[in-house]
Amino acid sequence: MSTAESDRRSGQRAVLEIDHLTVELAGGRRAARVVDDVSLAVFPREIVGLIGESGSGKTMTALSILRLLPRAASIAGGEIRLGGASLTSMSEAELRRIRGRRIAMIPQNPMSAMNPVLRIGAQVGEPYVLHRGVRWTDAVAQAVRLLRDVHLPLPEERAVEYPHQFSGGMQQRAMTAMAIALEPQLLIADEPTTALDVTIQAQVLRLLLEIRDRHGTATLLITHDLGVIAEMCDWVYVMYAGRILEQGSVERIFARPSHPYTQALMRATPTVDATDADLASIPGSIPSPFELPAGCRFADRCPSRFERCEREPLLLDVEASHSARCWLLEDGRE
Amino acid sequence: MSDALLQVKGVGKTFALGGTLWGRRQLRALDQVDLEIARAQSLGIVGESGSGKSTLCRIVLRLLRPSAGQVLFEGLDLWARSAHEMRQLRRQMQAVFQDTASTFNPRHTVRSALLAPLEVHRIGTARTRAALVEEALHHVGLDARFLSRHPHTLSGGQRQRVAIARAIILRPSLVVADEPTSALDVSVQAMILNLFKTIQRDFGLTYLFVSHNLGVIRYVSDVVAVMYLGRVVEVGPVGRVFSSPRHPYTRALLEAIPRADPSKRQRDLPVLGELPSAYRMPSGCRFHPRCPLAMDICAQEDPPLYPVGDGHSAACLLHDPRFVAAAPAWISGGAKPVNV
Numbered sequence: 001m002s003t004a005e006s007d008r009r010s011g012q013r014a015v016l017e018i019d020h021l022t023v024e025l026a027g028g029r030r031a032a033r034v035v036d037d038v039s040l041a042v043f044p045r046e047i048v049g050l051i052g053e054s055g056s057g058k059t060m061t062a063l064s065i066l067r068l069l070p071r072a073a074s075i076a077g078g079e080i081r082l083g084g085a086s087l088t089s090m091s092e093a094e095l096r097r098i099r100g101r102r103i104a105m106i107p108q109n110p111m112s113a114m115n116p117v118l119r120i121g122a123q124v125g126e127p128y129v130l131h132r133g134v135r136w137t138d139a140v141a142q143a144v145r146l147l148r149d150v151h152l153p154l155p156e157e158r159a160v161e162y163p164h165q166f167s168g169g170m171q172q173r174a175m176t177a178m179a180i181a182l183e184p185q186l187l188i189a190d191e192p193t194t195a196l197d198v199t200i201q202a203q204v205l206r207l208l209l210e211i212r213d214r215h216g217t218a219t220l221l222i223t224h225d226l227g228v229i230a231e232m233c234d235w236v237y238v239m240y241a242g243r244i245l246e247q248g249s250v251e252r253i254f255a256r257p258s259h260p261y262t263q264a265l266m267r268a269t270p271t272v273d274a275t276d277a278d279l280a281s282i283p284g285s286i287p288s289p290f291e292l293p294a295g296c297r298f299a300d301r302c303p304s305r306f307e308r309c310e311r312e313p314l315l316l317d318v319e320a321s322h323s324a325r326c327w328l329l330e331d332g333r334e
Numbered sequence: 335m336s337d338a339l340l341q342v343k344g345v346g347k348t349f350a351l352g353g354t355l356w357g358r359r360q361l362r363a364l365d366q367v368d369l370e371i372a373r374a375q376s377l378g379i380v381g382e383s384g385s386g387k388s389t390l391c392r393i394v395l396r397l398l399r400p401s402a403g404q405v406l407f408e409g410l411d412l413w414a415r416s417a418h419e420m421r422q423l424r425r426q427m428q429a430v431f432q433d434t435a436s437t438f439n440p441r442h443t444v445r446s447a448l449l450a451p452l453e454v455h456r457i458g459t460a461r462t463r464a465a466l467v468e469e470a471l472h473h474v475g476l477d478a479r480f481l482s483r484h485p486h487t488l489s490g491g492q493r494q495r496v497a498i499a500r501a502i503i504l505r506p507s508l509v510v511a512d513e514p515t516s517a518l519d520v521s522v523q524a525m526i527l528n529l530f531k532t533i534q535r536d537f538g539l540t541y542l543f544v545s546h547n548l549g550v551i552r553y554v555s556d557v558v559a560v561m562y563l564g565r566v567v568e569v570g571p572v573g574r575v576f577s578s579p580r581h582p583y584t585r586a587l588l589e590a591i592p593r594a595d596p597s598k599r600q601r602d603l604p605v606l607g608e609l610p611s612a613y614r615m616p617s618g619c620r621f622h623p624r625c626p627l628a629m630d631i632c633a634q635e636d637p638p639l640y641p642v643g644d645g646h647s648a649a650c651l652l653h654d655p656r657f658v659a660a661a662p663a664w665i666s667g668g669a670k671p672v673n674v
Contacts (some may be wrong), residue, residue, distance in 0.1 A: 197382035214506030268524035270549035281525035
């Protein structure tokens with residue numbers, strides 16, 4: 001554990017702890033490491049961002065928490081704990097009592113996560129029936145209350161409608177209502193606004209902040225959007241090719257991005273406040289999980305690589321609450 | 335008169351969908367759209383779902399007939415051309431789309447995908463075509479090793495490069511790009527955007543560039559048009575529109591974008607309600623049900639585009655002399671509104 005991480009941990013108990021998680025994907029003769037030795041933590045009331053591009057392993061990390069990995073993938077090492085209890089060694093029956101009740105997920109595409117032939121009220125209220133044995137009529141009444149909490153206009157009328165009658169933003173708010181039904185300790189939001197228009201995205205993001213303020217929910221927010229991270233998060237993990245390359249408080253990461261990959265990502269993102277500076281693209285592409293380099297995962301695309309990069313760097317401290325997996329940080333080289 | 339390559343004049347498009355006993359439901363996708371693009375310039379179109387961006391692209395490419403208005407290419411109406419003239423014209427107008435996985439025939443190699451337009455337009459001999467294909471690939475940063483590859487063996491970024499090569503191989507004057515980077519990762523997107531800029535400079539291309547991403551539009555456009563429910567609500571030089579928006583919708587869009595700077599968090603944004611359905615278009619100004627500045631008149635009067643100076647105009651009644659006294663300073667151009 002780096003000192004950056006221990007600063008943050010002082011005195012608090014994490015809601016979620018992932019220790020040295022490795023996830024492998026079976027493929028032909030070899031196994032691919034899609035998540036490699038990932039450790040992260042989410043503390044109460046925190047919104048923690050996990051940012052990465054396609055193939056970074058961020059979604060596999062999220063699915064591991066709920067043990068909902070696709071069949072070809074499996075947890076090959078490490079431990080995941082919720083409030084100290086190991087999720088990785090739980091039975092399926094125990095997990096079912098956790099999912100939805102203590103950990104809930106908001107998916108990227110609400111339409112495919114909903115049952116198209118079930119009324120919204122029944123879907124949103126279903127957790128009460130499954131986990132609390134509440135009668136359906138009471139569950140639907142609870143659903144209406146939840147729909148009001150997520151600012152859905154006319155919740156009584158909307159509750160009897162079907163998912164296809166909802167816009168994307170309304171569907172995402174209904175999914176969020178379902179997710180917070182049982183007041184989970186941990187909310188996992190996997191690209192919750194990627195499919196939404198920006199004005200609607202702003203509403204859903206604000207809703208997540210409201211939920212945190214009202215219930216003290218800890219949130220793991222997975223996104224590829226630096227703006228969403230800057231707007232929402234307290235702490236950030238930058239993921240690339242299965243590894244965490246940089247981590248720290250959101251202020252430190254944006255003030256002083258220290259891994260060349262994080263820096264490149266920031267320079268590659270077009271902004272509306274742009275000057276005439278050219279966007280810097282990152283040459284090459286993310287390595288295949290079947291052919292991971294022995295050294296630094298980013299080395300072959302990195303403008304600052306040197307001999308040492310043939311060995312994999314450790315997470316090194318940049319400053320308090322901030323570390324990065326890059327040899328440039330060793331001995332004050334930079 | 336102007337050196338506009340493309341002019342869109344009063345274009346409207348209504349789709350009739352699902353008839354019932356009481357009549358047909360109509361969806362007005364575009365309404366009275368006026369735009370023009372000067373040669374070798376980029377017109378960026380931004381807007382959210384249902385704003386009519388893609389319908390506009392299809393009309394400009396003559397893939398869809400407008401219900402009203404005209405599209406003039408080099409001053410001549412696209413729909414007044416004969417089939418023969420149109421065939422000539424097709425060489426001049428090419429397109430790049432978002433979903434590169436479906437824009438290629440999966441059984442074709444990169445070579446055959448790039449040869450096809452040359453064959454259709456009977457350009458060159460077998461030998462000169464091969465040279466043109468290699469040259470086009472070279473322009474997009476790929477080499478001859480890619481010629482025998484199939485589209486599904488390429489990465490998203492490589493496929494988009496091939497799509498761009500196919501678009502420029504006929505040396506068009508206009509390229510219509512509809513969300514060309516929306517499916518790509520940020521690092522690849524930057525590469526493709528830079529490629530669009532390079533080939534524009536090299537070939538003097540004119541772009542109609544559509545994106546829902548305002549950062550992308552800011553980067554590639556000279557002029558931007560902001561669309562909302564089938565209308566252009568604001569248009570002007572991109573720097574002016576983005577630094578000093580003069581329509582409440584443009585301002586709301588700009589403010590809703592999360593900035594990559596934690597010190598500029600905006601937690602007190604006005605919440606805009608739901609986007610109305612295009613089947614039930616609001617009366618008066620289309621934005622009035624969501625507008626924080628709406629006045630009673632906005633539910634009745636449909637605002638035209640009011641010029642606000644320097645080629646910049648905005649369709650908001652607060653620019654009308656009758657109501658200008660009620661306008662906040664940023665609307666009338668007195669103050670910079672966006673917190674940047």
